[in-house]
Amino acid sequence: MKLASLKEGGRDGTLIVVSRDLAHAVRANGIAATLQAALDDWSNIAPRLNALYAELNDGKAADAFAVDFNKFAAPLPRAFEFVDGSAYLPHVERVRRARGAEVPESFYTDPLMYQAVSAGFIGPRDPVVVVSEDYGIDLEAEVVVVTDDVPMAVTPVQAAGHIQLIGLINDVSLRGLIPAELLKGFGFLQSKPRSALSPVLVTPDELGDSWQGEKLHLPMRTWINGKWFGAAECGVDMQFSFAELVAHAAKTRPLTAGTIVGSGTIANEDTGTGASCLAEQRVVETLRDGKPSTPFLKFGDSLRIEITDHDGASIFGAIEQSITPLVK
Structure with missing residues (x-):
């Protein structure tokens, strides 16, 4: 459905x-x-x-x-809760390596997750409105799931039964604002504006054998200004399944029906599949060349995020957006 x-x-x-x-x-x-x-x-x-x-x-x-x-509006124009994970450790490892930091051992056994903006989601064809290009505008192509009511302290096996819908998200990030916020030790706020959901959300049965182990086993295809940017495999290098992410979020509290749980930026150990965000690509370039060569998004740039089935048919519809300055 x-x-x-x-x-x-x-x-x-x-x-x-x-x-x-x-x-x-x-x-x-x-x-x-x-x-x-x-x-x-x-x-x-x-x-x-x-x-x-x-x-x-x-x-x-x-x-x-x-x-x-x-x-189309976002399928859920606003949600009671959006918690976003970072389940693809190649992304975490590269970003930390680029700034000379080690990955704590706990990251391999305990999911990273933060409370994201849920009061409003951008429609799949709506522009990304930003105050300044200096903020370091970035896309983040992710998979999300939507739950029904999830009891507190569910196991991952139990959590799997509460995943009712699956979709895509462009989790917009303002990279220039992130470092100062993280230095405060209190998480994201200004650096994480509203995100865009895919045109449709689908039930797990629509995905057939591409949905296994509570992971989506298809490539995340992204384009910037009509040029191919990446096709990272969603089912590869995902350290934690969506069942584990939902259980993690519900460890100390129940989740209300309509809660959105994100996978984090899709990233593979094999960089040949391309990237799902500009920060990832810039890190790969820095590690390879000593400095990044790919710029962040500018006003007038366009992006496309989509997943197709094995026959090339779009499953969720594409997120297609332009980057637009705020007009006061």
Whole structure:
């Protein structure tokens, strides 16, 4: 099943069901007004949405309409919680190595995670608005999962059953602001603005054998200004599965339905697959050449983030954004 939200009906959008080929959609009238409402009563609502999804794919859904991603909000325009991990240790290792720091042994057994911005997500075709290029504007292509209600202290095995939807995110980072914030020892704030979700979120069954061990086993494809940037394999070098990340987040508190859990930037030990963020590429260049040669994003730049299936069909739809200055 594929779900999305239109930019209508208020701040939380209007829930729609999208066809498998991403060509048509239908409003979930009478089932659930918003995706958050569906997640709040998932065990009862999901079967009804799935029945509508089957009708849509069979060409039998009344009032179906052609998809226009420009009219899509983020599937969850706002969420109660977004916690972002850093499950790809090649990324962590390179970044720390570049600044002469060692990776603590605990990083290999205990996930890195922080509380991210969830009060609002950018739509998949909305611009990334930034005050200044001097902030060091970066994309971060990640996979996310969305949970139903997760009890406190669940095991990873139990947590796996609470993963209901999967999608992509451009977790925007302002690299120029990060060092000063981390020196305060209190985490990210100004350096992590709002992020963009993929046009649709999908249920695990849509991914077939590409979803195994609570990991997505497909390449994360990224382009900058129409030029290929990377195709890092999501299922390779992921130190912690999504089940482990969800269990980590729920260790001392329950998670509310609609919680988003991120994988962190997709990165492989083999740098030949390219990168999923500019900071990663700049670190590789620094380690290789002594200095970075790839610039951070500038106003007017564009980016594209997408995952396709083995037949080349887009699964989640693409995140396509431009970098735009704030106009006061």
